[in-house]
Amino acid sequence: MTDSTLRRSAVAMTGPGLWTRLNNDRNWLGFWFMLPAAAILVLFLTYPLGLGIWLSLTDASIGNPGKFVGILNFYEKECYGPDDCEIYGLFGDHVFWQSVWQTIFYTTVASVAKFAIGLYLALLLNNHLPFKAILRAVILLPFIVPTVLSAIAFWWIYDAQFSIISWSLTKLGLIDQYIDFLGDPWNARWSLIFANVWRGVPFVAITLLAGLQTVPPSLYEAATLDGAGRWQMFRHVTFPLLTPIIAVVMTFSVLFTFTDFQLIWAITRGGPANATHLMATLSYQRAILGGNMGEGAAISTAMIPFLLAAIMVSWFGLQRRKWQQGESDD
């Protein structure tokens, strides 16, 4: 009798089981809630990224998983004779370096232009204008149109024989000969940057407009009472309060531009003579069309440091204020 009572007490003292405790513990509950998100990140982000980096260290080709070759896709020296050595891998591949330079140029110019035009449009649309709602919708149009469709439209606009721009300028008597938009390397680069800016401005403009509308009007009233002019209000009220949203929008804008593929591929396919290849298009050409998966993956992997640098610059450059990170500003 006594024994059985003791046993019952022992059972009662063990309390809820492990499973019940895990289900009720606040920290474990947080873990359970985070698990689906973590699984998605691992499956769709970490795994492809890891696979890409692994492929860059192999000689994989289409249908062939390849074997580990170390850094040969990045650097390899091969000699054909005493004075006839070549550096292979990306390091010795001038088309790759050309694409790196072009990607940086394309991203820098297009991002700066998108920011300047986007901010200007956002400030304009933040005022009380007639047909404001319609204007905001119209501004979004380039972003709504599928990229490939807008790329095809630009391909026609830039056509060597049927360009509407050349036709108009010829009719106006301003030029004698059609502009070679896509056949000349520099014309082609500027033409693609224009198309990218046209497409990317709405994203910047509308996001900054949303940011502008969060600025409390009382701050402007206070600034006005202090005698601030329009520029001073922008410089000391609007811009500082916009920096968090600028950081986010420009980070995304730079990332989208750096990894641009569709516009380039639909309009020039990297031509003429590789003059408009970006790292993304060159990677695709080498891996999927050329069949050299390892080399294509190496080009993609080489994009990672640039993208990380872009994120760091915008994050630490524009989000350095403590209050933006939830602390008081001193």
Place this chain on the structure above:
Amino acid sequence: MQQRFTRRSILKATAATVAGAAVAGSDLLDWSSAWAADSPFKPESGASLQVLRWKRFIQSEEDAFMELVAAFTKATGIEVEVLNESMDDVQPKSSVAVNVGAGPDLIWGLYSLPHLFPNRCTDLTDVADYLGGKYGGWVPAAETYGKSGDKWIGIPMCFGGNYINYRNSAIEKAGFKEVPQDLDGFLALCEAMKGGDMPAGMALGHATGDANAWVHWALWAHGAAMVDENDKVILNSPEAVAACEYVKKLYDAFIPGTASWNDGSNNKAFLAGEVGLTNNGISIYQKALVDGLDIQNDMDHAYYPVGPVGEPTEFHIAYPILVPTYTKFPNAAKAFIAFLMEAEQYNRWLEGSVAYLTHSLQAFEGNPIWTSDPKRKIFKEAANRTFVAGYKGSVGQKAASAIAEFIVVDMFANTATGQMSPADAVADATKKARRIYR
């Protein structure tokens, strides 16, 4: 490239063509059912097929093709789904399918596509032997494209001829009655046309079909080649520099903007009367015929000129079909290929393609399409006159990579647009070629 006819092949070819003609009037379904019963290729029970093919350029070709597909389904009970992709998208789609091991059961692509992944292609030697034996043998280029070692990894269903398209009035205005068949004469024609309303123009952008066709002709016509018979890179040569200098002169005579042209640009420019000479398949002429354009009476086709090497150095598109090893129905896929290329089917399809496609089996030389219109005649010889991708070397993965990367196109484009001197452009292309061929 020399034609290799033997007495045996001609006898077989004639017999097969006669057999095809005899059946032409009978009901296609009856014949198809009988064929299915006797076919050496017995499909798996419950098989169905998915075919990925390049999107048609000629509507009547696609119509004829789909008729044959329907006849195959009726005769065998095998459902066939045909997926159409633009020419440039077939290779990436098939590459992804083969890499992941799932996708279409048959892939019909361009040039040396099967050689991008030879180990992932079903052995089609039995189909090739069956068809080759029955229809007079394969043209030499088909055999080169189809075989990897002794094994057939793809069946080159046909070739797409790419020749000089010209407006009679434009070359007459330039003082010529026909397209000269030597390099100097051809350059003189293009230079003379420059002053007229319709100059010449050929694609020098990343145009898979048209740009590759004429720049390889120019390279080979001067006696240069990317690699030798052992796949050793030999591009850096005086002949290649001479070819660059020649193309630079041609480019200067062309209408401005050809460095940005893709495969559709020359069609548009020619049909709009912007250019009077370009290189293309027969699709421009066919478009003029179908739409009833006056241009049909003022245009014709010519061979590419022959260079110092003394033989044609043309480069026409090959269209090989392959069966990936991941397919569950390899026998059904083989039966499908064999069915399409039987005389009773192939002759109809060839006629439907109105000379856009050229036969890869010698027996089909007698198809009426080659004599129905003199302007189509030269396309008959495309398969027998073409060099292959990777000439003088092997038609393997490296050749496919070199074409996919537009090495030769960019070499000429760099020279033509003044980005590099001919010698620098050749050295640059040599380095790119060495990277691939090492």
